[in-house]
Amino acid sequence: MSIVTPFPQLLQAQRPEYELDLPPMPAYTREHRLPLPQRLWQLTVLRRGLLLALLALFWELGARWADNELLLPSFSQTAQAFVDGIQSGELLSRAGLSLGLLLQGYALGVVLSLALTALAVSTRLGRDLLATLTAMFNPLPAIALLPLALLWFGLGAKSLIFVLVHAVLWPLALNTYAGFQSVPDTLRMAGRNYGLKGLRFVWQILVPSALPSILSGLRVAWAFAWRTLIAAELFFGASSGRGGLGWYIFQNRNELLTDRVFAGLAFVILIGLAVEGLVFNTVERLTVQRWGMQRR
Numbered sequence: 001m002s003i004v005t006p007f008p009q010l011l012q013a014q015r016p017e018y019e020l021d022l023p024p025m026p027a028y029t030r031e032h033r034l035p036l037p038q039r040l041w042q043l044t045v046l047r048r049g050l051l052l053a054l055l056a057l058f059w060e061l062g063a064r065w066a067d068n069e070l071l072l073p074s075f076s077q078t079a080q081a082f083v084d085g086i087q088s089g090e091l092l093s094r095a096g097l098s099l100g101l102l103l104q105g106y107a108l109g110v111v112l113s114l115a116l117t118a119l120a121v122s123t124r125l126g127r128d129l130l131a132t133l134t135a136m137f138n139p140l141p142a143i144a145l146l147p148l149a150l151l152w153f154g155l156g157a158k159s160l161i162f163v164l165v166h167a168v169l170w171p172l173a174l175n176t177y178a179g180f181q182s183v184p185d186t187l188r189m190a191g192r193n194y195g196l197k198g199l200r201f202v203w204q205i206l207v208p209s210a211l212p213s214i215l216s217g218l219r220v221a222w223a224f225a226w227r228t229l230i231a232a233e234l235f236f237g238a239s240s241g242r243g244g245l246g247w248y249i250f251q252n253r254n255e256l257l258t259d260r261v262f263a264g265l266a267f268v269i270l271i272g273l274a275v276e277g278l279v280f281n282t283v284e285r286l287t288v289q290r291w292g293m294q295r296r
Contacts, residue, residue: 056075057075059074059075060074060075060076063075063077069258069259070256070258071258072258073258073259073262077259078259078262078263078266080259081257081259081260081262081263082263082266082267085260085263085264085267090248091245091248091263091264091267094243094244094245094247094248094264095244095245095267095271096244097243097244098229098230098233098243098244098245098246099244099271101157101160101161101164101229101244102164102225102226102229104157104161104164105160105161105162105163105164105165105167105168105225105229106164106168106221106222108161108164108165108168109164109165109166109167109168109169109172109221109225110168110172110218110221112165112169113168113169113170113172113173113176113217113221114176116129116130116133116169116173117130117173117176117180118199118202120173120177120180121177121180121202121206122198122202130173130177133170134170134173134174137166137169137170138170138171138174140166142163142164142166142167142224142228142232143163143228143231143232143235145162145163145166146159146163146232146235149162149163159232160229160232160233163228163232164225164228164229167221167224167225167228168221168222168224168225169221171217171220171221171224172214172217172218172220172221173217174217175213175214175216175217175220176210176213176214176217178213179206179209179210179211179212179213179214179217180202180206180210180213182209182210182213183205183206183209183210184209187205187209188205190205191204191205211287211288212288215280215283215284215287215288218280219276219280222275222280223272226268226271226272226275229244229246230245230246230249230268231246232246233245233246233247233250234246234247234249234250245264245267245268248260248264249261249264249265252264
């Protein structure tokens with residue numbers, strides 16, 4: 001019995017293969033390089049530095065136009081106050097106090113957040129607990145708990161650490177849990193096939209897969225904690241006369257030294273930029289960007 005194909009042309013002989021000899025690549029010379037302005041524009045540090053220089057120029061022009069040093073000191077006056085504060089050591093000592101408290105509250109908040117999220121992905125009761133607590137406390141500003149912290153812990157570092165933990169815990173838990181929920185089922189099944197359960201499953205499967213979301217949560221939690229600490233130190237400065245950068249800003253505002261107030265605010269911004277660039281961007285570059293989990 002013969003088989004009749006409806007497409008006899010498909011049975012015809014295929015066209016013979018052939019190869020094309022490509023010309024050799026030309027040697028790399030200086031003529032092939034991008035022009036110097038384009039190569040410089042590709043440097044992130046240079047572009048951001050140019051933006052900061054433009055902001056400083058607008059600040060200087062705006063201050064000279066306002067012509068009121070009490071309300072808006074110029075950029076040059078603020079820079080001089082900043083240099084004087086660094087040379088005297090006052091700004092550095094205040095920043096050291098603030099960062100010491102911040103690291104304690106941030107570390108404790110991260111540990112509690114990871115523990116709560118691990119419980120949420122392991123048990124149904126943990127999921128209900130995380131959903132309920134985040135719905136209750138995440139909208140609550142951390143600084144609003146400061147009077148309660150003063151009542152419980154008194155004037156001291158414990159009250160500040162308490163509000164810092166609140167500022168860190170909920171945004172990090174939400175981002176981490178969202179990252180865990182986005183892990184593909186293929187990876188989950190692969191981990192279970194290897195016999196991973198409980199904390200080993202979380203640490204070896206969920207955490208590496210959800211690392212972009214975790215890093216995003218760490219960055220948001222850091223920003224919340226940093227601004228909460230400065231605001232809390234302003235309150236503590238009014239109460240006890242002690243504190244870090246927040247107290248430095250509050251004290252100079254009372255003495256109408258506006259250039260030093262702006263210098264303190266500038267130092268807060270510089271610390272934030274340094275942590276963002278040296279810590280979080282470096283971790284992302286060495287992990288999720290190198291692994292191809294995030295676009296550069």
